[in-house]
Amino acid sequence: MQGNVLITGGAGFIGSRLGRRFADEGYRVTVLDSLIPQVHGEDPETTSPLLATVREFATVIKGTVTSAADIAAAVEGQNIIVHLAAETGTGQSMYEIDRYVEANVGGTAKLLDALANGEHQVERIVVASSRSIYGEGAYRTPAGDLVYPPHRDDAAMAAGDFAVHQPGVEGPLELVATSETATIHPSSVYGITKHVQESLVMTVAPTIGVEPVALRYQNVYGPGQSLKNPYTGILSIFSTLIRQGKPINIFEDGLESRDFVYIDDVVNATYLAATVPGAASQIINVGSGVATTVSDVVAALFSAFGREVPTTVSGNYRLGDIRHNFADTSRAAEMLGVSATVDFDEGVRRFVDWVLTEPVEGDNYQKSLDEMASRNLLK
Template structure:
């Protein structure tokens, strides 16, 4: 089978490409080698790109250009659409750019699928937990609650937990696929629109579609220079350069961290499953880990005597908690993540210590958010 992977030179895409090649698939990659991910001289210096160079049919192109879609889609059987801009904070001030790549790029793919000759039978979309916004919560007096964005005044006073309008603190629950969709970042909005476009159009032209709402994917091989995504890369750069860590909010905000191998396996299960059609699945571990716990674990494995400072700063567009209910993916896809958080961090840090870890341009990204009034 011939598989087209957009964004296939990226972190998830390059790992997926290699795994599919091992399984005997023919892989074509469409990627623009974005400098923010791959560096200023990506074709010669990007480790992610070098991993697939000469192994896949590589097309340097852009998902926002119909001509590149027409070139890439020839003789393909399935599309795994990973190409997207992914920084939540950055999306709040690069609105046109995020919308162009994520929404218009997806629209161009679908326009080609509807109006041009091809043999595509399945589309798999990489979506995000960002579509849920603040997610699903519970209160003994209120039952299930889907809160909107946190109150800015409360956050400025250092009150970061989710509360309802009456001031009652709510308990986070794992988010299932039937939860209310109310993204609070531009990035999250673009992912929701991507889902709606793909599900609607593909079903109308008899193409199977699956959307995977990924939690925070990390692991060996991820970009160590992109300051807009990847909290593990940012923290690792600071720790290994003997810089103290600056933790936003109170450090108790939490995420669901899924190791790259498990994320890739979820995509392959979706690709090879012939019974599941037009479905959306959460892909995570179902385990909630605080940012403070992450920082302490990285510090332990790097064996560095740095300080972890709780700053109380916060970003507009950040959520408080989110972790996945993966029971549907377990039932329909037989998806069972194998790598625990502790094992995954050990693998990640072992790999990082073998890399040439320079300083990440993190302060630049903070200054940009401060200038736009998005970092408080």
Template sequence: MNRILITGGAGFIGSKLALKLMGKGYEVTVLDNLSRQIHGDNPAETSPLYRSIKDKVNFVQGSVTSKNDWQRALNGQDVVVHFAAETGTGQSMYEIQKYVDVNINGTAILLDILANQENQVKKVIIASSRSIYGEGKYNSDEHGIVYPKHRVARYMDNGDFDVKYGDSGEQLIVMATDEESKIHPSSVYGITKQNQEQMIMTVCPTLGIAPVAFRYQNVYGPGQSLKNPYTGILSIFSTQIKNGNGINIFEDGKETRDFVFIDDIVDATILGIESSEADGEVFNVGSGVAVDVVTVAKELLKNYEVEVPITITGNYRLGDIRHNYADLTKIKSKLGFEPKFTFSEGLRLFTDWVNLQEVESDNSAESINEMKTRGLYK
């Protein structure tokens, strides 16, 4: 399976994967629409991600919402790695049709072609997301393992952001989320990722194509877009810091995420491509460690050796989850995956890279205002 198509292959993960696969001797084709939100107005000049693969891969500029573009890109491919997607959790709550069109309908077009037209695809890797777990897995003293519903405004408006369970509002203890955990996304983005994953895992086996789904946690590292104010907390905070602006932290700053370094994501994905043990399986990919947002902000300031104010605002966004970190037992046992980078090691590599980049405009206030006008930012 030497020929691999990466949709969204000019993006953060896709471009890194493309370069590593080419180094291993694979022939790589990339389908990407070079979105302005990620790549800027003139990608050949403004996008280091695109420039890193330009003239190295077979590049097809096009959209996964176009059947013709899919057909051009799929010709002769053995493996499809489907990364192309709209990815902002908050933005998904008001650009609903766009997220459904790109993420769900784009995947449907792929599967329709595979089901009805001659092709030689043998495996499809789908980039799923930790967002499909919603508020994730918790332990209750009274009920044992529970999967709480989305948080409600009556608590959060009073500064209580912890996840509750039942009518009594019982406090819970967060647990690592395994692949058998309940799927109940709390955002449109999460819903679209759930749909993508389920379509791939359901349809591909009926066609004799091996499906693999990776539920990625919060991916970061050198090369991620510093232009996009809608996703990527490390890049958003870094752009604020580099502009001399203060960092505004939502909720109480104690919300946590599992940050996984880009090289670990690429390695896990290649294991999925190359290992038959991955076929038909769904895997979490993360570091397995939860880091709170206040710690993220302080570590960034320490690495950049600057001081800007950190403000814990008490504001919150509808659709955000409180905590999530991955249980990696399955991917370790089946594929032998082990994350190589701690958060401190990966963050140092990321901030060293940011220090070499031009300072981008801080457009985070614009994204907040878009949510505020729609009643999604409280």
């Protein structure tokens, strides 16, 4: 055996694949997961294929990182911790504030508190951070200066101006890759909690003899991601609408973009971050390094499904959303020796092939939009 690894949130999309990788490499895997209905269904024992898969290779503890007792039971005897447990969803975080802060910040604090105040054998902790901590991505001005623009103005977006502007700068900004040295200015409660999570781990771990690594994930997608959760993952959301024959509402002007990174590449980077000696104390972007627009996402899904549904580019927008962000992945290449191996079109084809083997989920997406609109967060 290589050693013992604990994966918090390990029955989820990334954790289940990562746990399999550790098990295949000879590690003894323990998973701590609260099995929330939003991801696993109301009866995870029968509705969560991810849970069934994880039980093939791991010891599963049903519990939560917000419970000191659950954490104490899970960390005993562990050598590596990969901390994935978190509430996810930019929009939902803006009105379920206490829930997000309790899980993401409070849960991380309890995990570190257990290590700081008890006996342990943990040598490294990898925390799943997020590109959301950057807020808007990096840009160059017409004069060639690198800038990190502030959040977009509600009034400007209401008038149909979705572009990113830098105060005092005339002319359009050029989008460039965002590196780990970028200004941190999250635009959502979710982003704030991920920044605090990362900061807690990177600050506390070295003081208790644990090597920290923070991975700033971009938009992770692929087979196995939740088709039930209407708050995260536009590929899942749009796929369900396509299968139901329902129209797709593309927000803003459809040119907003994200960095989509395939699950296998994320698992590989995370495993190496947990095991490669040179990764200790590093903060590393995990992405494809390619910006893909929402309109391109829809086109790729139509191609993979071999069918289309009506689409509307509506000009709707959500407060807290960013316009663009894609990762500078040079540090991942340098420190982990990795780069994205699955391009977006191929990844979407694999994703759709898997989706077509799954039952069509109920339409909870509209409910999530109605919740945001009722709070004046969706315009």
